[in-house]
Amino acid sequence: MHELVLISNLLKILNKIKEDDRNIYSFLAIHITVNPYSCIDEENLNFMFRSVVGKEEIYKDAKICVTRGANPADREFILDNVEVEVYEE
């Protein structure tokens, strides 16, 4: 269930990135780091992501890639970086 909260917060950040760079037309990879003990599962998270974004064109090729951090005391979910396709003159 908390996957839904994570996805909705993640989308807020992605939408801000999209607003800041109008040349982006497709998100490809979304790399996040989670606690090594987190119950977050990459497949579940992607399923939730797809369910929320639906057929939105800009996210149609996007995949969330989860890395487990090294420090169990760190409870943060960090969006490390995103790979995007951009129009280039």
Add this chain to the structure above:
Amino acid sequence: MKNKVKTIKVGASILKENDKISEENRLLFEKNNVCCINVMGSPGSGKTSLLEKTIPKLKLKNIKPGVIEGDIEGTLDGERLLKYGIPVVQINTGGACHLDANMVKKGLENLNLNEIDILFIENVGNLVCPAAFTLGESYNVIISSCPEGEEKPLKYPLMFNISNICLLNKMDLSEHLDFNTKQFKEYLFKVAPDTKLIPLSSKTGDGFEEWLDFLYLSAPENKKERIVVVGLGDRMKGDDAAGCEIAEQLHKEDISENVKIINAENAIENYIGVIKGFKPDRIYFVDAVDFSGTPGEVRLMEAGSLVSNTSSTHTLALPLIIENIKAETSAKCTIVGVQPKKILFSQKISNEVREGIMNAVKMLREILWKKR
């Protein structure tokens, strides 16, 4: 026109909104001298029964408890606790499997914190989701119980790892269930070596002494938190002097022997020994931090929320400094960031940041005088 793939570095906390509100809640607890305990566990582990047994004991010691009761639906648990004549606020999450900081913030609007010494937040029964959301608590407590089996720490490691205390409840049933306490302890130690285990029974009261001792010591009147405030910055670089100015202003005040103010400027490495020797429970790092706010804005941030691309103004990055000091002292670390307007050599502090300095001093003064 052709297409190109590029990577954008972000480094943002996905739950930053929750973390921000959690920090606001924590500050509110600090200001009101309230110790907040987030009680988590699976449905049926005995969270409410534990509170029913605990509350009368606290009242006997003149410690004033309060409860925020989190449930998906209904008010049954809240009603059980109201019978003990304490302030109780029921939160129904309406389907959500955990409490978040904003729900707690709204719950706090219905509580008079002046009437509370220890606030228990009974989270929604769940061993997964509540572990992901900080609420502003001072301590996390996980209640596990013998009927759940010995292997729970291995199956839900995050929950046990983030908890300061693991209460192993229903010990009166252990022999009937062939529950292996030693095995549970080994599993717990494997995933959460720093979590203290207290086996007890809410039914018989066995083992409650240790739990109550922890609460007595955590009650604000018994706990004098040792605090260090570290001012960081460079006096030669305009707004970068904010941290130094704040530390200097606080230094003039004789607050308490439990509070130490250090103006480290840009040589924090020279003060590691002093900080460590003071054995602080909490350290406030005061610095000019570019968090993209308005100039002079003051923001309290948990140490973990400062990601590596947040600009500090010193050669050694602030997150790295804090990480090292945290490892050396085990203190909770908070950053008091003042948004600089401009950081230029031989410049004066801007008017906006001057105002920010006054606000930060006022805020820290309130916190420190409450803790003295």
